[in-house]
Structure formats: C-alpha cells, structure tokens
Amino acid sequence: MPQGDELTRLVNGVLWPGFLGSEVPSWLGSALDDGLAGVVYFAQNLDGDTAALSAEIHRRAPLAMIGIDEEGGSVTRLETGTGSTVPGAAQLGVVDDVDATEATGYEIGRRVDRIGADVVIGPVADVNTDPRNPVIGVRAFGDSTDLVSRHTAAAVRGIQRAGVAACAKHYPGHGDTHTDSHHDLPALTLTQDEIEEQHLPPFTAAIRAGVLSIMTAHICAPHWGDLPATLNPDVLSRLRADGFDGVIVTDALDMAAVRELFGIGGGAVRALAAGADLLCIGNPTNPGAAMLPDQDERDYLVARDAIVAAIRSGELALERVEDAARRVARMAGAVRRRSAGTDAPFDAEAIADRAVRVQGDLPAFADEPTTVIDLRRASSLAVDSAASHVALALAAGGEIIRLDAASGVGVDAAARRAADGQSIVLVDRVDPGSPQRAALDDIRATAPAIVAVNVGLPADAAGAVVSSPAASLLAARAARRALLRN
Known part of the structure; x- marks a missing residue:
C-alpha cells in the first residue's frame, strides 16, 4: 500500500x-x-x-x-x-x-x-x-x-x-x-x-x-x-x-x-x-x-x-x-505525442446556410435594424450566456424585447410593437402546448405576418418560420441571410 x-x-x-x-x-x-x-x-x-x-x-x-x-x-x-x-x-x-x-x-x-x-x-x-x-x-x-x-x-x-x-x-x-x-x-x-x-x-x-x-x-x-x-x-x-x-x-x-x-x-x-x-x-x-x-x-x-x-x-x-x-x-x-493538424479551408457559413429550413411564406425583409421579441427559455448550466448574441445578431442594431413566455407578461405590448415596423419572434421551443407557442400565437393574433426564427428543435407551427437550430452567432447570421434572401 x-x-x-x-x-x-x-x-x-x-x-x-x-x-x-x-x-x-x-x-x-x-x-x-x-x-x-x-x-x-x-x-x-x-x-x-x-x-x-x-x-x-x-x-x-x-x-x-x-x-x-x-x-x-x-x-x-x-x-x-x-x-x-x-x-x-x-x-x-x-x-x-x-x-x-x-x-x-x-x-x-x-x-x-x-x-x-x-x-x-x-x-x-x-x-x-x-x-x-x-x-x-x-x-x-x-x-x-x-x-x-x-x-x-x-x-x-x-x-x-x-x-x-x-x-x-x-x-x-x-x-x-x-x-x-x-x-x-x-x-x-x-x-x-x-x-x-x-x-x-x-x-x-x-x-x-x-x-x-x-x-x-x-x-x-x-x-x-x-x-x-x-x-x-x-x-x-x-x-x-x-x-x-x-x-x-x-x-x-x-x-x-x-x-x-x-x-x-x-x-x-x-x-x-x-x-x-x-x-x-x-x-x-x-x-x-x-x-x-x-x-x-x-x-x-x-x-x-x-x-x-x-x-x-x-x-x-x-x-x-x-x-x-x-x-x-x-x-x-x-x-x-500528437501531430497537430494544420489550417485547412472550412466554410462554416455554407454549412449553416444548408441547415436553414423555411416554413410558410416569408414577408419582404429589409436589411435594417429589426425588433427581436425573444421568448426563449433561460440558458441551462451546460450552455454559456453567449446565447444572448443570437438576438443581437438578428436585431442588427434594433430593439430586443426579452419576455418570459410562461408568465405571459408583456406579450400584448410586444404584439403591438411587432405590428409597428420590422420585427421577428425568437423562439427555441414551439411544440404544441408550450408557453412559447402560446405566446407566439398571441403575438400573431395582432401581427399575423410576423416571422418566427426558431433556434431550437424543428417543430410545426403556423405561419412563417425560419429554423436555424443552434443558439449561436453562426446560426443567427444564417437565419438573417435567409430572411434577406426572400
């Protein structure tokens, strides 16, 4: 011993x-x-x-x-x-x-x-x-x-x-x-x-x-x-x-x-x-x-x-x-004892663009500051606070409105704001019955043409949805490019 x-x-x-x-x-x-x-x-x-x-x-x-x-x-x-x-x-x-x-x-x-x-x-x-x-x-x-x-x-x-x-x-x-x-x-x-x-x-x-x-x-x-x-x-x-x-x-x-x-x-x-x-x-x-x-x-x-x-x-x-x-x-x-790799061409943006899926008809979207209504859940301990940069990239200098979808507080005011100018709703869980889905539906009752950007798992939801499944800067940029291509 x-x-x-x-x-x-x-x-x-x-x-x-x-x-x-x-x-x-x-x-x-x-x-x-x-x-x-x-x-x-x-x-x-x-x-x-x-x-x-x-x-x-x-x-x-x-x-x-x-x-x-x-x-x-x-x-x-x-x-x-x-x-x-x-x-x-x-x-x-x-x-x-x-x-x-x-x-x-x-x-x-x-x-x-x-x-x-x-x-x-x-x-x-x-x-x-x-x-x-x-x-x-x-x-x-x-x-x-x-x-x-x-x-x-x-x-x-x-x-x-x-x-x-x-x-x-x-x-x-x-x-x-x-x-x-x-x-x-x-x-x-x-x-x-x-x-x-x-x-x-x-x-x-x-x-x-x-x-x-x-x-x-x-x-x-x-x-x-x-x-x-x-x-x-x-x-x-x-x-x-x-x-x-x-x-x-x-x-x-x-x-x-x-x-x-x-x-x-x-x-x-x-x-x-x-x-x-x-x-x-x-x-x-x-x-x-x-x-x-x-x-x-x-x-x-x-x-x-x-x-x-x-x-x-x-x-x-x-x-x-x-x-x-x-x-x-x-x-x-x-x-x-490793032999480290050397730099190699890598096009991350091309991969991210290939991962984007668009559901429904997207409205015209201008390359200008955008109001982002962020309904996502708080990050878990496994995911760092960089998730906030998704909203920043999508907003491109516009206003970010962060709401607690489960409480419903502020949803009516956000819906009125969404109807006044270029806006999107940022979600990561819109399966039927989820708080985010309910809040999204409430916002669309006032602003029916608003686009949802989903950085979570794909899920069917009424209306226009751009899916870019990651809470990352890369995924946010890919989602915004998809909006601008419309």
Missing part, C-alpha cells in the same frame, strides 16, 4: 478539476507538480492569454491533459463572448453530410489545439428522442439512431485528426430525459432493449472510430437500480464489454444529480469503484452567489481526500485506482 505523498500522487492521477481565474492558482500548481491528471477549462478561465496559460500548465506537468467543452453551436467556451462560429450538432444533422461533420470536428479540434488544450469534451453522442429534453436538444445530431451514429463517428475522426482527443458523451445516452442532470437526477422509463437498440449504437460507433475517451451520464433507470450510470458498475462494464479500452470520464461530480445524493467526495469514490477512470470535478463557479473564494480548491480536496480515505479503509480497492491511473496516463501519452 503506497503511503503519504505516493498515495496522493496516485489519486491525483485520476482527478480533473476546474479552477478559478485565468492564471494557475497556487493550489493547482502544487497539484500539477504532484501528478494531477490535468484541468478542465470553463469560460471564466479564458479571459487572458489562454495559450500561455496552457503552456504554464504543461510546463508544470507535461502530461497534464487540458479539457474543454467546445461542441460548436449552442455550447462554446472559446467564443462565449460572441457566440459560436462553428456549426452545432443539430445543424450538421439537418445537413446530414458526414464530410461536413468531419470537417467541423477537425475545425473544433484545430481551435482547441491552438490554445494548447488536449481534449475536446465532445461530440454529443446522445439520440434526442424526447423533444422535451432541457439539456440536450440541439446539442444532439438528431433523434435517429443511425444518423447520430454516423455523425458521431465522423466528428470523432475529425477531432482526433487535429491531434487532440475526443470524448463522446453522455453514456449510455442522455437523449430520452426531460430533467436536467445539472439540477436533479433524471430517470429513464425505457426498457434495457430500447436503450441498447436506440441509444448505445452511437457510442459503439465512436469506439469503432477510435475515440480515446467517453463521458458518462448522471441518469438512472429502474432496471439498473437506484444508482446513476456514472456510479453504476453494471452500466459502465457494458462499455468494456463493447470493446472500449480507453478512458471512462465522469460528467461533472458537482452536478446536483450526484452532489445532492452522495456529495462530490462520495461520488468520486463510487465512480471509481464503478469503473470510471478520470473524474471531472466540475466548474467552481456553478454555485453562483454561494461560491466561496476558494471553491475550486475545496472541491478538489473533497474529491482527493475522500478517495485517499477510501483506499486506506479498504472501501475502494487500490488496484482499481491504479488501473484507472494507468489508463489516464496512457491517454495523456498518446495526446502529447
């Missing part, structure tokens, strides 16, 4: 924390010196010279892996301040061109490599079979198993061709849930056969494409017992049975689906025991106003110390942690 510093170094080799700020804090520097597996970048880390930050991390720990959630579309860290300029999964699914998807994956990988990071935490391999899904939605390629499978494989090939690792997520599939695991533990009502037939094939496709890592989901199902997949050995063992010999990464352990039930420390121990290899601890800014000045260090220490204690007590087998650390080190070695 290793003791003291040796045991701490072993445990550090399976931890992947976030941290505060755009410089290496002292606690993180010490952990990197002592074998930390790496770090995960979030938007709040990228305010300074990120390439220099990455270089400092790698100087302290040459095999440290820097991960980042850079999916394109609605989820970006690199372009939080402006909105993503890379096609998202739903746009690529609509286009259904695997060459375009592989090229997009390569572009994402190239951008991540350019800032010195090593792991793209993507692609999303979930099959979004529940249109109510509040956390996946347009982050998925679609609701067809075959489509998601072929595009997942293409994205993996593209990302890893750029010399960085891909991390397909969220095993065994987060697409048939209507609860956000950032806030609660989603429960599937599917049978095991339905999961195996509809939701596992994209992960098999990722494995066959050579994906280096796969991220788990904090979801449960009655036939698995009460434990979420991240902590469930029966679920994670299926990955190994499917031939995956890479790194199993947990989704963030500070998400409520794990934190509220087991705590970060308890979740860390259970995840390792279940077969996970690399523990993503999470974003220390997630508590919001409740965040402590040293939240990053606290979260890291809670996970580290809980694992050390569990090994010493015999609750967690030393051999399991050693096996996890070996897998992580092997992946780190493979990434650091």
Whole structure:
C-alpha cells in the first residue's frame, strides 16, 4: 500500500478539476507538480492569454491533459463572448453530410489545439428522442439512431485528426430525459432493449472510430437500480464489454444529480469503484452567489481526500485506482505525442446556410435594424450566456424585447410593437402546448405576418418560420441571410 505523498500522487492521477481565474492558482500548481491528471477549462478561465496559460500548465506537468467543452453551436467556451462560429450538432444533422461533420470536428479540434488544450469534451453522442429534453436538444445530431451514429463517428475522426482527443458523451445516452442532470437526477422509463437498440449504437460507433475517451451520464433507470450510470458498475462494464479500452470520464461530480445524493467526495469514490477512470470535478463557479473564494480548491480536496480515505479503509480497492491511473496516463501519452493538424479551408457559413429550413411564406425583409421579441427559455448550466448574441445578431442594431413566455407578461405590448415596423419572434421551443407557442400565437393574433426564427428543435407551427437550430452567432447570421434572401 503506497503511503503519504505516493498515495496522493496516485489519486491525483485520476482527478480533473476546474479552477478559478485565468492564471494557475497556487493550489493547482502544487497539484500539477504532484501528478494531477490535468484541468478542465470553463469560460471564466479564458479571459487572458489562454495559450500561455496552457503552456504554464504543461510546463508544470507535461502530461497534464487540458479539457474543454467546445461542441460548436449552442455550447462554446472559446467564443462565449460572441457566440459560436462553428456549426452545432443539430445543424450538421439537418445537413446530414458526414464530410461536413468531419470537417467541423477537425475545425473544433484545430481551435482547441491552438490554445494548447488536449481534449475536446465532445461530440454529443446522445439520440434526442424526447423533444422535451432541457439539456440536450440541439446539442444532439438528431433523434435517429443511425444518423447520430454516423455523425458521431465522423466528428470523432475529425477531432482526433487535429491531434487532440475526443470524448463522446453522455453514456449510455442522455437523449430520452426531460430533467436536467445539472439540477436533479433524471430517470429513464425505457426498457434495457430500447436503450441498447436506440441509444448505445452511437457510442459503439465512436469506439469503432477510435475515440480515446467517453463521458458518462448522471441518469438512472429502474432496471439498473437506484444508482446513476456514472456510479453504476453494471452500466459502465457494458462499455468494456463493447470493446472500449480507453478512458471512462465522469460528467461533472458537482452536478446536483450526484452532489445532492452522495456529495462530490462520495461520488468520486463510487465512480471509481464503478469503473470510471478520470473524474471531472466540475466548474467552481456553478454555485453562483454561494461560491466561496476558494471553491475550486475545496472541491478538489473533497474529491482527493475522500478517495485517499477510501483506499486506506479498504472501501475502494487500490488496484482499481491504479488501473484507472494507468489508463489516464496512457491517454495523456498518446495526446502529447500528437501531430497537430494544420489550417485547412472550412466554410462554416455554407454549412449553416444548408441547415436553414423555411416554413410558410416569408414577408419582404429589409436589411435594417429589426425588433427581436425573444421568448426563449433561460440558458441551462451546460450552455454559456453567449446565447444572448443570437438576438443581437438578428436585431442588427434594433430593439430586443426579452419576455418570459410562461408568465405571459408583456406579450400584448410586444404584439403591438411587432405590428409597428420590422420585427421577428425568437423562439427555441414551439411544440404544441408550450408557453412559447402560446405566446407566439398571441403575438400573431395582432401581427399575423410576423416571422418566427426558431433556434431550437424543428417543430410545426403556423405561419412563417425560419429554423436555424443552434443558439449561436453562426446560426443567427444564417437565419438573417435567409430572411434577406426572400
């Protein structure tokens, strides 16, 4: 049994924390010196010279892996301040061109490599079979198993061709849930056969494409017992049975689906025991106003110390942690030996234009400032605030009116405003019975010719609708171009 510093170094080799700020804090520097597996970048880390930050991390720990959630579309860290300029999964699914998807994956990988990071935490391999899904939605390629499978494989090939690792997520599939695991533990009502037939094939496709890592989901199902997949050995063992010999990464352990039930420390121990290899601890800014000045260090220490204690007590087998650390080190070695990709022509706007769908007859639309009535839901923790830039791009200098569709407050006034000058309604969920659909119908009762721009999942709605399925700058520009072409 290793003791003291040796045991701490072993445990550090399976931890992947976030941290505060755009410089290496002292606690993180010490952990990197002592074998930390790496770090995960979030938007709040990228305010300074990120390439220099990455270089400092790698100087302290040459095999440290820097991960980042850079999916394109609605989820970006690199372009939080402006909105993503890379096609998202739903746009690529609509286009259904695997060459375009592989090229997009390569572009994402190239951008991540350019800032010195090593792991793209993507692609999303979930099959979004529940249109109510509040956390996946347009982050998925679609609701067809075959489509998601072929595009997942293409994205993996593209990302890893750029010399960085891909991390397909969220095993065994987060697409048939209507609860956000950032806030609660989603429960599937599917049978095991339905999961195996509809939701596992994209992960098999990722494995066959050579994906280096796969991220788990904090979801449960009655036939698995009460434990979420991240902590469930029966679920994670299926990955190994499917031939995956890479790194199993947990989704963030500070998400409520794990934190509220087991705590970060308890979740860390259970995840390792279940077969996970690399523990993503999470974003220390997630508590919001409740965040402590040293939240990053606290979260890291809670996970580290809980694992050390569990090994010493015999609750967690030393051999399991050693096996996890070996897998992580092997992946780190493979990434650091990479041959990074070079610049290549990439026409993101052409892909985004191909993803636009127009329903109904569009009225004449002038290239001038436009009033945008924004009915969309608030962003989830998975999606950065760059979603606000969708409205800005569509408005082109015009007024933005943000309404809470569920309350209905202000809808009548917005409808009168829409009837007076060039206006559009911005939505991301207009399925029948939804608050946005009701608000849109109310606005159209006063302004029947108004156009809806839908950046969510496609849905039938009366009247003129331009669908550009991503909350991104790229998707907004494509939608406005479609309006102007009319």
